[in-house]
Structures are given as C-alpha cells and as structure tokens.
Amino acid sequence: MKLKQVNAAFFVTTGISVLVFVYLVFLGYDEIKTLKDVIKIIASILFPIPMLFFVRFILIEHFLPKNTDEYKLKNQRPATILLIAAVVSSLAIMQVLELVTQQKLEQNLIFAHLINSTTISSYVLNYILYNNLKVNGVLSGVLLALAVHVFFLSN
Amino acid sequence: MNQIFNNTEQKDNTKKRELLFTFQSIIVTGLLAFTAMAFFYYNELTIVKGIKVVFAPFLSVVPLLFILSVLRDLRKGFKEGNYSKDEIVKFGLITLGVTAAFTGITYLLSVIGALEILLAAIIAILSTVFFLRSKIKDILGMSIITGIAEGIIVYMIFLF
Numbered sequence: 620m621k622l623k624q625v626n627a628a629f630f631v632t633t634g635i636s637v638l639v640f641v642y643l644v645f646l647g648y649d650e651i652k653t654l655k656d657v658i659k660i661i662a663s664i665l666f667p668i669p670m671l672f673f674v675r676f677i678l679i680e681h682f683l684p685k686n687t688d689e690y691k692l693k694n695q696r697p698a699t700i701l702l703i704a705a706v707v708s709s710l711a712i713m714q715v716l717e718l719v720t721q722q723k724l725e726q727n728l729i730f731a732h733l734i735n736s737t738t739i740s741s742y743v744l745n746y747i748l749y750n751n752l753k754v755n756g757v758l759s760g761v762l763l764a765l766a767v768h769v770f771f772l773s774n
Numbered sequence: 775m776n777q778i779f780n781n782t783e784q785k786d787n788t789k790k791r792e793l794l795f796t797f798q799s800i801i802v803t804g805l806l807a808f809t810a811m812a813f814f815y816y817n818e819l820t821i822v823k824g825i826k827v828v829f830a831p832f833l834s835v836v837p838l839l840f841i842l843s844v845l846r847d848l849r850k851g852f853k854e855g856n857y858s859k860d861e862i863v864k865f866g867l868i869t870l871g872v873t874a875a876f877t878g879i880t881y882l883l884s885v886i887g888a889l890e891i892l893l894a895a896i897i898a899i900l901s902t903v904f905f906l907r908s909k910i911k912d913i914l915g916m917s918i919i920t921g922i923a924e925g926i927i928v929y930m931i932f933l934f
Contacts, residue, residue: 655934658812662930669801669923673869676794676916677857679787729931 629746632759636739639766640664643735646769647728663729667737671744691752698756705760706767713768724768731769738762791852795916799907802923803900809880809926810896812934817889826890831897838901842908849912857913868917869924876925881933 650656717723724731742758745751857865879899886892903922906915 654812654815658808658930658934661808662927662934665801665805666924666927666931669798669920669927672794672798672801673916673920676791676798676913677862677865679790679856733931 628759632742632762633739635762635766636735636742639735639762639769640732642769643728643731646725650728659729660732663732664736666733667740671740675744675748694752698752701753701756702760702763705757706764709761709764710768710772713764714772731765734761734765738765787854788852791916792911795852795907795911795919798916798919798923799903802903802919802926805923805926806896806900806903809883809930810893812930813884813892814889817887817892823889827893830890830894833894834898834901838905841905845909848910849914851911853913861913865913865917868914869921872918872921873924873928876922877929877933878925880926880929884929884934 644651644660647656651660713724738758738761742755742762745754745758883892883895886895899922903919906918
C-alpha cells in the first residue's frame with residue numbers, strides 16, 4: 620500500500636465529481652422516466668473508459684515522472700497557474716456556449732455527465748499511472764469549473 | 775483498483791498491454807449484454823419466439839469455436855517498445871472508422887424487429903470480439919475493440 624499517494628487532493632477531487640454527479644441526477648430526476656434515460660446516463664458515464672484504455676495502450680511508456688519532493692517543488696507553480704487558467708477558461712467557454720446556443724446546460728444534462736465522467740476518469744488515470752502534476756492541475760480546473768457552473772452560475 | 779495497477783507496474787509493457795486488452799474486451803462484452811437487454815426491453819417476447827431465441831446464439835458460436843480451434847494465431851502478441859507517430863495516427867484513424875461503422879451497425883440492430891435475429895446478430899458481434907481477443911493479440915485488435923465499444927456508446931448517448 621502506498622499510503623503516501625492516497626492523499627487528500629485525490630479524495631477531494633473525486634468527491635467533487637461524485638457530488639456533481641449526484642446533483643446532476645437530482646436535477647434531471649423529473650426527466651428520468653423510462654429505461655432509455657437511464658441507459659443514456661450510464662452510456663455517458665462509460666463513454667471515456669474505452670478511449671482511456673486505448674490511449675494508455677499506445678502511450679504506455681512515454682512519460683512516468685517519479686513522485687519525488689523535487690519534482691513536486693519544481694511543478695508546483697506551473698500546476699497552480701494551470702489550475703486557475705483552466706477554471707477561468709472553462710467557465711468562460713461554458714458561459715459563451717450558453718449565450719451562443721441560447722440553451723442552458725441543465726437542458727442538456729447528458730453533456731454535463733459527459734464532461735464530468737471524462738474529466739474524472741482522466742484524473743484518476745493520471746493520478747494512478749502518470750502523476751503528471753500539470754495535467755492534474757488542468758483536469759482539476761475543468762472539474763472545479765463544472766462544479767461552480769452547475770452549483771452557482773446557473774439558475 | 776490502485777493495487778491492481780501498482781502490481782502491474784512491476785511487469786513489462788507486453789503484460790500491461792495484454793491486461794488492458796483483456797479489460798477492454800470485458801468492457802465490450804458488458805456493453806453488448808447491455809445493448810441486448812436495452813433492445814429486448816422494447817420487444818415483446820412470445821413463446822414461439824422464445825424457443826428461437828434459445829437456439830439463435832448457436833448459429834454464431836459454433837462457427838466461432840470451429841475457427842478458433844483450426845486457425846493459428848494471426849499476430850505474435852504485443853510490442854515491447856513505443857509506437858511511432860505514423861502507427862499512432864494510423865490506428866487512431868482505424869478506431870475512428872470502426873466507431874463510425876459500429877454506430878451505424880447498432881442503429882441497424884435497433885431497427886430489427888425480430889428478436890431472434892437481433893440476438894443472433896449481437897452474439898455474432900460478441901464472437902468477433904472473442905475472435906479478436908484470442909487470435910489477433912495486437913494493436914489492430916485493440917483498435918477494433920475500442921471502436922466497437924465507442925460505437926455502441928455513441929449510439930446509446932446521441933441516437934437511442
């Protein structure tokens with residue numbers, strides 16, 4: 620057991636994803652009437668997994684940074700900047716998209732599910748296998764932006 | 775989950791690739807079962823059809839067993855090193871193609887009204903997956919299996 624790796628950030632990020640997921644299901648609860656809607660939700664959650672396996676299959680040995688203190692120190696600043704940049708840009712993109720298409724994200728919950736599951740799968744994969752802090756920052760940013768958008772900016 | 779991945783990291787790339795390939799085929803099998811259930815739900819099952827449904831799978835399983843027992847391995851396992859850029863692009867495109875094809879095939883399956891034909895078709899796809907799994911242990915097999923899985927999922931999300 621690598622207890623060192625099982626740190627708080629991982630659980631917090633996964634927790635946010637689960638929270639978003641539960642909230643999305645709760646939001647769309649009225650629309651879940653038939654088996655069809657359940658299938659759509661399950662399919663949108665499963666969507667990223669085969670692709671991730673394929674990517675991992677091809678890029679199996681391309682980069683595997685060791686999770687040392689030195690590596691963490693070196694990447695702390697760029698990772699934090701990327702996190703903030705990802706939050707801001709994802710929020711901006713979602714707002715612009717809503718303005719342009721004149722549709723709320725709540726009306727297309729499948730897409731919210733897709734973003735949520737893709738991000739969290741990539742995050743878990745990255746966390747377990749590559750431990751690339753910059754990628755970690757970007758993915759956490761996207762997830763946080765989705766959470767902020769769903770919880771606070773839409774009504 | 776964590777422990778599984780950590781254990782495999784000790785082994786070499788070939789083992790890891792084989793493991794991923796196995797996972798992928800398990801996912802595809804699950805998805806096909808899922809598809810079958812989803813389509814069954816929308817079709818009425820009568821007794822006459824029920825008898826046909828029991829026998830339908832043999833139609834595709836028996837040839838598969840024959841081919842598997844006769845044919846030797848088509849590819850010699852997984853590569854140890856990295857894939858070149860050309861190969862990545864090529865197999866990425868193959869995956870995309872198979873994804874598009876299987877979105878169409880899943881659509882055709884949903885159009886089929888007869889339950890026994892539907893079941894036979896699904897089992898045929900499943901047989902193809904098992905064939906790829908056991909005889910073409912290569913990136914080509916991985917591309918095709920990934921394409922099948924994504925094709926079914928894309929259909930389920932956007933067209934179903």
